[in-house]
Amino acid sequence: MSTQTAAHAADLARDRADEVERIAGLRREFDEVVEASEANVADDEHDPEGSTIAYERTQIDALIRQAEAHLGEIDAALARLADGTYGRCEVCGDEIPAERLEARPTARTCVAHAGAASRR
Numbered sequence: 001m002s003t004q005t006a007a008h009a010a011d012l013a014r015d016r017a018d019e020v021e022r023i024a025g026l027r028r029e030f031d032e033v034v035e036a037s038e039a040n041v042a043d044d045e046h047d048p049e050g051s052t053i054a055y056e057r058t059q060i061d062a063l064i065r066q067a068e069a070h071l072g073e074i075d076a077a078l079a080r081l082a083d084g085t086y087g088r089c090e091v092c093g094d095e096i097p098a099e100r101l102e103a104r105p106t107a108r109t110c111v112a113h114a115g116a117a118s119r120r
Contacts, residue, residue, distance in 0.1 A: 005087075033057050076106070077106040097110070
């Protein structure tokens with residue numbers, strides 16, 4: 001494993017640990033919001049806080065889903081590292097520029113193909 005690949009592996013492992021911790025914190029926060037809303041037996045329809053609690057729950061749920069998707073991207077990048085395909089564009093097979101991997105360690109495509117995917 002090259003020094004650069006080892007550095008990417010270490011960065012991805014650190015990012016993964018951070019994301020797992022973030023997801024755990026968001027789930028705790030979600031559970032607290034749900035528990036607080038269950039403890040409040042007020043009529044949500046007429047309770048000014050009812051819509052706020054529902055909004056909070058929805059926002060936290062969206063953040064959890066986003067973090068889980070990012071965790072999946074990290075795991076996929078770690079799998080590519082393990083099988084030797086990390087840093088290669090999944091479309092053309094060319095090397096992904098180091099600058100792109102610095103900015104986005106989970107990148108699957110080169111800049112040209114990333115742009116093509118976003119235009120679709």
